[in-house]
Amino acid sequence: MATLVTYFSAEGTTAAVAKEFAAKIGADLFEIVPEQPYTAADIKWTNPLARCNKEQIGKKDVPVSGTIENFDNYDTVYIGFPIWYGQAPRVVYTFCKGYDWTGKTIHAFATSGGSGIGKTAEKLGEYVPGAASVDVKLVHSASEI
16 A cells, blocks of 8 residues: 645645655655645735735635546545644645545644644544544644654
8 A cells, every 4th residue: 555645835834844755755745735726815814805814714725636546545634734724724624525534544744824723533544434543743844744
């Protein structure tokens, strides 16, 4: 079986951590990309009308561009994302809905400029039914994963 590092990155921080970590452990890499890319205005969380806020508060699905071929070949999956409102961005949840997580070990890592990790593990667990385990940690670099 193989290991996959997948990630969503709004401003590049999570991407840098994910790429470095995947290279370090020799894992495959997949970027979670929303069908409609985020603009700077979309992720300006201080604006209550910003797209990121509407999605999080409304618990909206955010369609993902692309899929992972041969997902069944992976037994360990790392999922990286920035923290939005104490949880993963909605695009990550939509991504998770598209796959069978039965028996997989999930290690999520979150980057944050200041927010805590909140109940991220519990909330993510709802979207990866059947996973053997799910753990989440807040990181600032690949060496912390």
